Amino acid sequence: SWLRRVVDELPLGVVALGERGDVVLWNRAMGAITGLTEGDVVGRTLERLPEPWGPALAEGEPTGLVGASGERRTLHLRRGAREGPLRLLVVEDQTAQRRLEEHVAHQDRLGALGRLVAGVGHEIGNPLTALLLVLERIRAMDGAGERSAETRAAVEEALQLGKRIRVILGDLRGYGRLAGEVVLQPVDLAQSVDDAVRLLSLVGRDVEVVRAVAPGLRVRAEGTRLTQIVLNLLANAVDASPAGSVVEIHAAVIDEAGHARVQLEVRDDGMGIDPEVLPHVFEPFVTTKQPGEGTGLGLWVVWEFVGHMGGEISVDSAPGRGTVFTVKLPLASAEEATYALPKEPRS
Template identity: 35%
Template sequence: MDERQKPGVLRSYTPLTIGETQGALEILEPLTEQQLHLRQTVTSAAVATGAIALAFLLVAMAMGRRLVGRPVEQLVSLARRIGEGDLEARVHLRQKDELATLADAMNQMASGLAAARAQVTAETAARLATLEHLRHADRLGTVGKLASGVAHELGTPLNVVLGRAKMIASGEAEGDETRECALIITQQVQHMTGIIRQLLDFARRRTPQRAPEDLTELVARTLRLLHPMATRRGIILASEAEGPLRLDVDGGQLQQALTNLVVNGIHAMKRPGTLRVKLGRARALPPAELGGPEAEWVRLDVLDEGEGISPETLPRVFEPFFTTKDVGEGTGLGLSVSYGLIRDHGGWISVSSEPGRGSCFSIFLPPEAAGPQEAEA
């Protein structure tokens, strides 16, 4: 039998001499116990090594979780809260390493952003208050321009009232004629009251508030208010509208913007003529600062027959305090305020003009502001 086929056996040979015969003594010793011991030793070492490695792994995971994982989660949560606008969020790490440095930097960033936001909020509130004061000042300035025309408008009914009152006082009117005079006086007083109320409503400071408004009626109301001013200059005010058109707008603000455009048109016309206000719908491409594709808009045009605007002046007409009028005739706020009011409604004002042939100011309002009655129609 081949020796290699007998594993686990230790063979030892010892030479022997018996008389003249020489030989060797073979000793066979099985290695079963040694192999078992070796196997047990290797197994124990492997198990011990695995246990130690597992223990080190668990300790490393726990330390990593405590020193890295949890701080990183807190930093991620802080970043998310800051991104959502919670600038009062802070994180404090009880360790002195790079993550703690990062946490301090993020806390300082949040504090800086909170201070910046508070400053922006205060500046925005101040800007809005200033803008509202400018708008109101512009409205009062327009009222001042209308005052002389309104006074002339009140002159006729006052003369009627005075004449009828004298007839009653002198006894000239008797019986049914007295009642007729009283009725006429009542009608004229109501007419004057309506004129004064309309002027006061226009001048009154009011909080911006959107409500369904019939633009056709708003245009008619505005032209009635400006009729005395136009009549004194020999100017006819005409309006063209496709029909009733309701939008959710601030009627007072929109009337102020339209009034400014019409008053500017009246002042631009140095000789008698016709100033037209057209109301309808048109497709238009919004300006770059507003953005958006070409779409259908509600369009309100004010066309005058004045001297027009030069190409050099045209780009500056909406700048605050810019005016081509003589000193004392205008503040340069009207067009700027009007543009701001229309922008607050999501629209814009455009202008086209040709020297010697008049100007056209166009108000564009978003059609999605359509009132409920028109939407149902």
């Protein structure tokens, strides 16, 4: 009937119970949520439905259950009063809303952290420069060999540590520079990948990088920053990979709601990322490397750069099955002109 067709088109799950509490209607949305068809449930009471859905619908709020897609769902159940011989249950799937709220909160947190560390970097920069100048003068004054070898070694070590701090500050200041105007133009993605692989080859690691990026595939980006994105992702993948393994990088054009985008993936077969660390990998100073081997700023810089180019980045990883970083950027048309984004910090 037309009424049944209307019920089946609703985005909400609808269950109708008869006088004996048996299911007499189970609409299409309920099937999508639970994976149970109407034929599986009609004529059965809620208590007799397969777990976990039967007990949840009969007794409580079906929140946190694993749905037909395998994803943990956030569901809200409303029980209606009995109308004649029928009683209605309405189930609203709030999973997408919860996911969006968590994403927005995470973006806000990353933006706030970024502004904080960039500000700290600027404050530390001036005294650090003065300190390095003093150390350089001390080293220069030691030409006559008046100080002990131990003192000279301590001065050299202090200089190296200071220079390491300066490198970290350079990454921090990158946020401040990027928060200003970002000029986007068509950039050859294959060329950026080639440049990044060439720079990475200077490290001399025994890991092969396999590329599958079509020549002439162009994205709207800032060229130097795009190369840095690729280089940081490849460097992380190589560092995570055992000797003799392969890191893959490939790109393809995809369609998202009628908009053409380029999807770039960097895949490794390393140890993967711990589930407790995974939600925080794009935060500053979070690293999976050994102490002293990383600053924890590389992925944060990538996240900032991608966002300011109008793109998105995500990660899929688990211990023992490697890691895949996915970057999505707008596809550039051949006729597209260079333009600048407004001076507005990312938040």
